[in-house]
Amino acid sequence: MPFAIHVLGLAVFAQATSEFMLSGLVADIARDLDVSIGTAGMLTSAFALGMIVGAPAAATVSMRWPRRRALLVFLVLFLAVHVLGAVTTSFPVLMGTRVVGALANAGFLAVAVAAAAGMAGPNAKGRATSALLAGVTLACVAGVPGGAVLGRLWGWRAAFWAVVVLSVPAVFAILRSVPADAPGATARGVRGELRALRNPRFLMTLLLGALVNGATFCSFTYLAPLVTGVTGFAETWVPLTLALFGLGSFAGVTVGGRLADTRPLRLLVYGGVALLAGWVVFALTAGSPVATLLLVFVQGTLSFAVGSTLISQALYAGTEAPTLAGAFSTAAFNVGAMAGPSLGALALDGGLGHRSPLWISAFLVALALLAGGAAQARTAGRAFGSPGRRSRPPRRGQAPEHDRTQSH
Template identity: 85%
Template sequence: MPFAIYVLGLAVFAQGTSEFMLSGLVEDIARDMGVSIGTAGTLTSAFALGMIIGAPLMAAAGMHWPRRRALLVFLLVFMAVHVAGAVTADFAVLLGARVVGALANAGFLAVAVATAAGMAAPNAKGRATAVLLAGVTLACVAGVPGGAVLGQLWGWRAAFWAVVVLSVPAVFAIVRSVPAGAPDAAAPGVRGELRALRSPRLLVILLLGALVNGATFCGFTYLAPLVTNVTGLAQTWVPLVLALFGLGSFAGVTAGGRLADTRPLWLLGYGGVALLAGWAVFALSASCPAATLLLVFVQGTLSFGVGSTLISQALYAATEAPTLAGGFSTAALNVGAMVGPSLGAVALDVGLGYRSPLWISALLAAVALLTGVIALTRGPRPRTMATAPTDTAAAE
């Protein structure tokens, strides 16, 4: 695997840390800015919305630049808005910085996915995608507790400065490791890539990605109240539970990267069934501490193993739209990350209990599995990821 792909993973880690760290900083931000906790919580929603809107738009904008230039511009803008967020005393400026930061993050991730897929061997897109997503999963492990620790020691602004510092090595590494290149004159352009994205199989894959990620983040978002109110563990256990989920996510991405290129249907089929069963068993056994700790790790592994495989399959299904395929994959995952927790919030607000987000995760996983089965029975069966583009072309 080219070294530059690991460099991109480092930058994705820094940006993922920014996305996840706010869960431990909301109270401090609200107190410092003189706003309610609910208002401070809109910083997270604003970031997710920026990712959804920004992924395809920024990917399309980046098509006109060499990929190294696009990566550097997006990363430098991301760093600049974090500096602005760290020094501002105005909540509106901080909110705007989160939106712009999400746009830059979305553009970077879309271009990075396309760059990594292009630099990897033709049958190794799954491994390349796994390296990038490893940065996201490591951010899950380190971002939440790391941001909380920095906030406790030096205030929430220190966490924003830490993201800037983490991004600096990636800037120099991208300059040295990512080929300068030039825009591909033979590339189909935005309209050409949009036509390629009409593939029914690709649209199904994006839907599956949104459903699986919705299930993932519905369960993940409400782990803390579940652990303290249902499992009966002390508040001090919450960081460990979140870290276990992050470690499982890293294990899932790593394992998925090894299998996604050679046995995708096996991984998606059996992984999807196990994912559905795991959420249901978790909901039923959440009162048992041992079961909770085990299933948090297992569900993190399954969720990101299946999710990373779906992203790589989207790249195989849209070889004629490499940049926008990455952008729409990013957008689809963030649709799930926004809708899943919202459904969980509704369930909690109407009094269905702290287990209800887990049941919603199971429902979303069931819909994803049913959708995949229907799509598979109505179209040609891809043998491996390397042969999927041929099968996709036949399906069209």
């Protein structure tokens, strides 16, 4: 795997830390800027919305630029708004920095996915995707708890400065390591890429990704009240369970990266069924400390193994639109990241109890399996590879099986 892809993963780590770190800083921000906790919580929603809108928009704007230039513009903009966020005393200004930061993050991730896939080669999109998503999972393991610790020691602004410090080395590393334009750049233009993305296989993959990611973030968002209110852990155990989920997610993208290029159908089918069963078992056994700790790790692993594989499948399905395929994949997964917690909030506010997000996660994964199964049946086994024959690694110089199948 080219070193430049790991450089992009470092930048993704910094940006994912920024996206998730507010979960431990909202109360301090509300107190410091004299707003309610609910109002401060809107900073998270603003970031998610900016990611959804920003991924296609920013990627479209940057299509005329060399990829290295686009990556640098988005990363420097992201860095600059965090400097402003760290020094401002105005909540509206801070809200604005979150929206602009999300737009920059979305644009960077969309271009980074396309660039990494191009640098890795036509047969290694899964490994390239997992290398980038490793930055997200490491943010869950180290970045988010680290931000919370900095917030307690030196205030919430210290966490913003930490994101700036993490981003600076990535700027110089991109300058030195990323080619001026990565292999596989397209000359189709915006309209040509949009036409290429009408592929039903691509659209179905986005739907499946949104459903699976919605399930993941529905339960992850409300993991703290679950483990304290149902499992019976003290609040001091919450960081451990969050870190355990993060470790599982890192294991998941590692497994997904190894199998997504050669055995995507098996991973999606068996992994999806196991993911559904895991959410059901978790909902039934959440009162057991041992079961909870085990399933937090297992579900983190399965969620990100299936999720990262779906992203790589979207890239394979959108080969003729490398920039916008990554952009719409980013947007679709963030739709899930916003919709899942919203559904969980409705269930909790409706008095359905702390286990309800787990049942919603199970329902969303079940919908994904039904939709994927229906699509597979309609296309006679050609959506992600034929289920009736054994998947084999591609021969040298030969595209993976899902690249050689016809799209429906």
